[in-house]
Amino acid sequence: MKTLYGLMTDTGSGNEFLYDLGLWETEEAAAKYLNNEMPNSTGIWVEAIVVNDALPNDLDDNTDEMAVCSQCGVEYNKADLTTINDEEVCIYCEPAVRQNMPG
Numbered sequence: 001m002k003t004l005y006g007l008m009t010d011t012g013s014g015n016e017f018l019y020d021l022g023l024w025e026t027e028e029a030a031a032k033y034l035n036n037e038m039p040n041s042t043g044i045w046v047e048a049i050v051v052n053d054a055l056p057n058d059l060d061d062n063t064d065e066m067a068v069c070s071q072c073g074v075e076y077n078k079a080d081l082t083t084i085n086d087e088e089v090c091i092y093c094e095p096a097v098r099q100n101m102p103g
Ligand SMILES: [Zn+2]
Pocket: 069, 070, 071, 072, 073, 074, 089, 090, 091, 092, 093, 094
């Protein structure tokens, strides 16, 4: 979570956040935009807003580790690969690899 600053206006029926205009890292930047872009506007003010800034990657803690099949070169979830003779092998290549194993 982090705090950003945006512009708020009173629509008459309640306060409304003007998301379309943007969000700023600092209150000063938001105020500067308001002064520069809408110098004649009234009833608009800078308001702090707390947003969830988590990156999509951070939301998924269960990201599967990927590995490449040593036989066909296709990338799979590591959990889907079998290790044969210290090489990662996918389920499609596994039968052939096992057939070629000595003994
Ligand atoms: Zn394979």
